[in-house]
Each structure stands twice: as C-alpha cells, then as structure tokens.
Amino acid sequence: MNFRPTIVAFLCNWCAYTGADLAGTSRLHYAPNVRIIRIMCSGRIEPTFILKAFKEGADGVLVCGCHPGDCHYQEGNYKCLRRFKLLEKFVCQMGIEKERLKLEWISASEGKQFAELVNEMTAAILKLGPGKVQKTLELEHLKTN
C-alpha cells in the first residue's frame, strides 16, 4: 500500500509560521503531507483542535510555538506546553502512539529546522502506518445522515 501520511500542524503566527514561510523563501524541500493551520499564539491551541485533527483522519499532529522565553505574548508557549503534556498523557491512554503528536519550538529563523522536523515526523509516521482513530469505531452502527 502506498501510504501517504497526513500531518496537521498548528503553528504560531510569530515564530513557527514565519519559520515555515522562511523554509519556503529559502526553497528548502520537505515532505508534502503537512497541512498548516495558523494560530496567533501556541497558547490558543487547545486539546479540542488536536483531537479533532486526529478524528478527521490526521496520521500525526504537530504543534509549534516560539522557543521558551521568546513568546510574542510573554508566556503563551508555556501555557501550551503544560496543556500539551497533559493531553499527551491522555492521547497515549487513548491508544494513539506518542510519535503521532509532537510539540516543538521553532523560531522565525528556523526554516531549516522546520523542514527537517516535518521530514523526521513524516518518516516516523511512515514507520507506524496510518492512524487508526477512524477505523476503530464500528461505523456501521452509526446513523447514516
């Protein structure tokens, strides 16, 4: 089977999203399976979004914010970190492999690091195979509309 993982990435506007833009302006090539959603601050990213992405079929979810101490909004990234760690524990309990959910700090100047991060995560998910959130539910019992 030709498995092409889909990664949904939530990127903060000021660091990671700008870093991803820099990867573009620097013409760095990386795996085409990441779909980026722009958020003003990683502090806005809540578990609901991440779980929703898995539910919709994402094979991996990537969250990127500013490096510790560099948050555009003082400490949003720390708030994201705390929430993320709790969510990570929950997600593991739910049988989703740890490798499918990643939090990384990417600065506006780290286009290269972003490209590498996407490639590494893609490789890790390729090894794991497709996410199983959707397959697990017995869909035939659900109402059709």
Add this chain to the structure above:
Amino acid sequence: MSQELTKPKLKLAVYWGAACGGCCVSVLDTHEKLLDIVAAADLVFWPIAMDIKYKDVESMPDKSIDLTLFNGAVRNSENKHMAQVLRQKSKILVAYGSCAYMGGIPGLANFFSKNEIFKRAYEETESTVNPEKTVPITSVQVKEGTLEIPLMFNDVFPLNQVVEVDYYIPGCPPQSERLIEVFSVISAGTNLPPAGSVVGANDKTNCDECKRKKSDKKKVKRFYRPWEIQDDKETCFIEQGVICMGPATRGGCGVRCVEGNSPCRGCYGPPQGSSDPGAKMMAAIGTMIDSNDPDEIDEIIEAIVDPAGLFYRFSLPGSILGRKVL
C-alpha cells in the same frame, strides 16, 4: 393541571438501553408529582414498571408515542433495535440521562475492546471459574430450538449517534425536579426549544451556582485526589488542587456533589459553547499547572493518575475521539 386534563392524554414511553436503572428510578423519584405525569400522560411502554412486549411497541403506528424518554447508552443490537423502533414510533425522542446523552458510565467500556471485556469478565476476574473459557455467543442450538441473545458491540454509543434525538436531559441521573419542568413544557406543547437542545439544565456551568470561594489564583503546584487532602469546605476545589469538572459541566443538578463536599464529576455534560468537556477541562487544568519547567510539569501531571477516566467519566463515547484507538 386541570387545563391539561381537558386535552387528550399524551402517550409516554420510558425505555432503558445500557443503563443502571437509576434513570428509571429518577422518574419514580418525582414522588407525588408522578401522579401529575400519569394524569397528563398514558404510559404506553416502560419495561421496568409494566409488562409490554417489544412486538407490541413494534406494531404501534409511527409517531403514535408523543414522548419517549430513552435512558442508557446503545451497547448491543437490542439497544440499537429499540432505539430505531422508538425513533420511528415517537414524535419526540429524548436522550434521558448521561448514558443516552454522552455514553455515560457504561461508555467507559470504550477504553477497551469487546474481546478485552469478555476476557476479563468471563475468564480473568478473581471470582470466575471458567476452564472451558466459554464466552457469550449470540445464537446457540439446544434441544428445544435456537436460543438468541443480543450481539454486544465493540463500542458503546450515545443515542444520537444511532438515531436522531430531539432533546437531551443530562444527569446521572437527571434531577427529578428538572424532569417535571421539562415534562410540563413538552406536555403544554408550546414554546418548545429548538430541536437538538439540552433541556432540564442551565446554560452556565456549575461554578455559577457553586457557593465555594473562587478567585483568579488558579495555579496548581500539586494535584490531589479528593481523599488526599483535608477539604476546607469553602475554597474552590481546583484552587485546593483537586480536579473538579464543575467549570466544564452544565449546571442544573444543584451542584449536588460539591454541596456534599465532593468535586463535580461532569455528569451533566458540556455547556453549549463546547462539544468535548474532557478536552476543555484538560485545556483549563493543563494551563493551571504552576511551572514552566518540562520535567516539573511531568511530575505535577503524574498526580493526575488517569486523565482519560477523570476527564471523560461520563462523556467518552460522545467525545471527539469516542473510544480508545485499537
């Protein structure tokens, strides 16, 4: 009630799917008000209280039941069948109680597969002696013929994932007073809330009614399980480090658990602004962790032994993920 008496009596059904029976008891807990209910409505189907066969219900004309209170989750083929039958026969189908609404306590089974549950229940429990490792099968031939039991599904479903639901009355069980309020509105038949509404509950979450002292100092250095601290009976549980689902849980119960000095567990489900109360609560609790150091954060989180069970005690099947991934 005299006015209602002049109207034709409503036809009322109460059914239980995967439930503990508490919801049916909550209907009885209306005490003398139950007389008002039966004055206004004929009970056409209520397995716990009266002997009517499924085939009798199946032969009723479509939409002939005015109101069905369906409690319990959908866990097996029988639950699903009856959900579909009652949907067809009822004008208004209400998911009554946390299980029908969100999956409830039976929904915790979604942390396991059916095989794991069978293995535990029929082979591994300390009280089981089952050397042949017999597990239930849906159909068996005996001398007298074929015996059939319902098929247990791998998943537990809230009612609205199987059939369309008109209203939801949350609670484990719902407060009987709120049932009476809702019943009065529905039997009056006017000013019905829009379909899909949660009724018999507040718009705001529990903190709104909670009498405990709350502040904006929601920083937690250590989480405790309720028995690990001496509750001061005055301060917000969360500010004492005990996770209380109150902020993410619709009010309407009268903050009963907290009034009894026990943190809210979330049986009334999410308010309108959120779909997944577990996720919302994780967001809130996670943010309150009073540390910026990844290792210390891990240590603090260690005290939350079972986030999935804690944050999704009543809501797992109805949550975004719905069940553990297998």
Add this chain to the structure above:
Amino acid sequence: MEEPRIGVYVCWCGTNISKMVDVEAVTKEVGTLPGVVLSKNYKYMCSDPGQDLIIKDIKSHNLNRVIVAACSPRIHELTFRNACEKAGINPYLFEMANIREQDSWVHTDRTEATKKAIDLVIGAIRRVRYHEPLQKRSVNVDPATLIIGGGISGMTAALEIANAGKKVYLLERTDHLGGQVARFDLTFPHLSSARQMIRPMIQRVENHPMIIVYLNTELKEVSGYIGNFKARLVFNGAEQPEITFGNIIAAVGLKPFDPSVIAEYGYGKFPDVITSLEFEDKLRAGRILTKYGKEPRNVAIIHCVGSRNKQYHEYCSRVCCMVALKFVHEIRAALPDANIFEIYADMRAYGKGHEEFYAMTTHKQIIFLMYDQQKSLPLIREAYRDDDCNMLIEMNELLSGIDIEVPVDMVILMVNMEAHDNVKEVVRTIGVSLCGNQFFIEKHPKLDPVATTTGGVFIVGTCQGPKDIPDSVAQAKAAAARILATIAQGSVPVEVTTAVVNESFCCGCQTCISVCPYSAVSFDEAKKVSVVNEVLCKGCGTCGGCCPAGAITSKHFTDRQILSEIEGIMSMSY
C-alpha cells in the same frame, strides 16, 4: 447567519506557484463546493488588476466572503483585506491560503503540491464561512511620555520628544543622569570626550521645561494601556502622586558583568586586576596608577570577559573590542614606554570607522596575543618575588601554539554587558518580554526593532541588546519619532481580534483571568462573569484556549472557525 457567497482566487504568482501547483485544477476542484459562487485564477492577484478583479466581483456577484490562495498571509493579507474593504465588505470576511511559501516553494511533486493546495483552499473555504465582520477601533493618546532610564538613550529620546513640545517624565533610579556613558573617558573610534558630549546633554535635560526628571525613583506599578497609562512612582521610599502618560520608553540599559565568578582572573583577589569600567574611572581621574600608586610598566587587556562563553554569556557585547583599542590609545598617550598586551579571542571591528581604528591601533607598538576560549582562559597569578612585575598571565598563545607567561602590573578585563538584576520586575511592570539573554524583545527584529508587542511600549538602547552609542541614539530617536507620530495623530488603532466573553455562558471560574499576560481580563463582581478590556487585549487567545466553559471566544480564531478549517483541510484525505 447570512448565506455565504464565497469568491475564490488562486494566484499563479507568475511561475512561482503555477510551476508546481496546477492552479487550473485547484480552481476547478473548489469551484463547486457549497457556498462558492465563483472560483478564478490570475497571474498576480496582488497586482492592481488582480485586486480590481476581486473588487469588481464582490460588487457584481454580491460576494460576502473572499479567499485568495497565494503567498503567505504575512505578506499580503493586509493587501487583500484592504481590497475587500474598498469593495464594501468587512476586511475580516477574507481568508488566505498559503500555497507559495508553504506549498509550491517547498515541494517537488506537482501532483502532491496541487493536492495540498486544494486541501488548504478547502480549509479556508470552510473557515471563512464562519468569519464575522470586525470593527476597527482606536483610543485617544495622552501626549505625555514616560521614559525609564536616564542614560544616553533615555535622555536622547526625552530631548527629542520634549523639543517637539510634548511632556516627558524621565525616571532614573540612581542619583544622577548619564548612565554608563557618564563613566567613559573617551569614545571610540574618534577619541572624543564622552564627558563633553554627555554633560551638556544632562544640563539640557535638567533645564528643559517639558522634561520632569525623577532621580532616585523607582517604578512601582504601571496600569492602563496604549495612549492611557498611569504609573505609581516611589522616591526614596515615599510614593509620589500618580502620573498619566500615553507611551512608555524603556531605556534601562545593561550593567557590566561581574568578573569575580571567573576564577582564572582572580578579580577581587588581585587589586590590579580591574574591569574596563574601573579603568575608565582611572582615565577620567587622569592618572593610570596601580594600587600601590605606581605607573604600571606592563598592562594587559583581556577581551571577552564573560562574553561568547556558554558558561557565562554566549552573546558578544559588541563594543568591548573597540573600547579595548581605545584604551591602547589612552595608555600609550599616558605611558609611552609601557608594554601593552592585547589578549583577545577575536577582534571584532564591524562598524563605521572601526576597522580603520583597529588598523591605526596596530601601529601603537602593542603585542597582540590570541587565546582560545574553547580550550582554556588565560590564568592570572602572582609573580615570583624576583620577577620584575606584579603578576604573570599564563596562557597558550593560539597563533604560535606556545605556552607563554606574560608579565603584568595591571590587567584590564573587558567585561560583558548584562541585564540589570531587577530586569524581570521591570518587564513585568510594563508588560513586555525578555529573550533568553534577558534582553527586551522587540516587536520585529528587523522591521520593528524599537516597538514591543505591547502597544505604546518602546525599547531603546542596550536593554534591547548590547550596542554602541550611535546605535543607541539612533534607536532613541526612532522611538521618539514613533511616539510623536501617535501623539500628532491623537489616537492609535488597537487590536481588533481580541477576546470576548459570552456572558450567558461564563460561569465565573476565573481561569481566564489567571492566564492573561496583559491583565486584560477582570471579574465583574456584580454579574459574576469575566470581562475583557479590549484595549488591553492583544488577541493571543490563551484565554480562549483554556476556558472550560467555552465562554471566551478569540475573535477571528473561534473554535468553530478553526475546527471547520481542520475539517476542510482533511476533507479530501480519505
């Protein structure tokens, strides 16, 4: 909600996008989606004809939502928002899909890149449906300015603003103005007197009718927001009457690094091992003498003390190399026969006239000795009784590779510039952030180096990072110009995409209040709900990200909008 009528525009960006993304296929694929009225592609959407296309379509097709799939929204979101506004629809009913920086430029497989573009556009389509019109807002600006720090940066900014006829409160926590520059003797590379520069400046500041100087004064508390701040000041322990102002300039500077933590240099143990600032004191006093009152015959200058060393500070302090060369000139002038050793790790002469200054200094008969910071620092120890000097510096000279002993009577440590001890308090008080090196973070490192992410708060001088006098002065004047511009306008726009509380859902748990970095959320005791001060709110969305009741919404980043975008980008993936 009104029925969405969405127009989708896919940009070729010449060949930048069209080479890797089949723009025709994208246009076609999304054209039939619910709510999409028309779907077009064009060579350059950002060009005037491109924008006109949107404007015309909005009018003729009655569009109420617009999507442009093109470059990064960081580049042209504003352009297209303005186009929407011109055509009469609210600019926030627009959404961009980034198919250049995050698609065509980073991928090499045309099929995949096209598929990705389609996903991103569908995400935008699903999202934009839930966009709501937002109104631009502005607040009036109090024409006074508070400047924190009476060094050369703070004084420059103060004079600039005061000379324009606007009031300045200049706050200095020591008992004098002038900052670090007041300690310097000469400046590099022109060897002109720092004193002759700073003295008249201090006098101008002190005598200026529009500048109120507070010496020995600390900043106790700042409240308010851009255009309308208030502060409580404490003078000698006594609280002063509250002052009000519209803008803040932080010019708190840096302080010299304390080298006593570096064991090799024996600072504090050897009286004639002194810091560069202590040497400036000697120069200002006019005599270079050792502790015992003698003229040193051997003077060593050690570079990078506390700088460029992970153990202390990883960053370069930028000015010390040139200050060290300046010392050479001053020592040579005072002590024509002394041996001068420049013990350096790298010689950095990046600025205007600096390389020439370095070249000129090499003719001053000095001995350059290089050391390797990664390997080992020079070690200062006491000389032997019969040595002809006070101390010896043991070092491995990098260029020759030889271990040597350098005889010295005086050692000058070129100390790093580091943050003041109370810097965290200061940033907390005025609501800005520090980077890892404890420097104040600017709004944009290149395009907005004097503003911060807190409206109305500017940073100038070395507190933003080590710099020399000209750079500090330039920054101070830039910040002053920015402030004068807002004062001249009389009002400033404030963030539109703020948080808002739905009072019928808010249960009053106050989680949001404890997380807001700007104290923009407060509790209404009467209504028992949280309230957002939209002027203070910067729109980070942290409150929305942790409201357990879903009662706080981050405008333009609502749950509904983001969840729909997720559904959209994933809708084709299976």
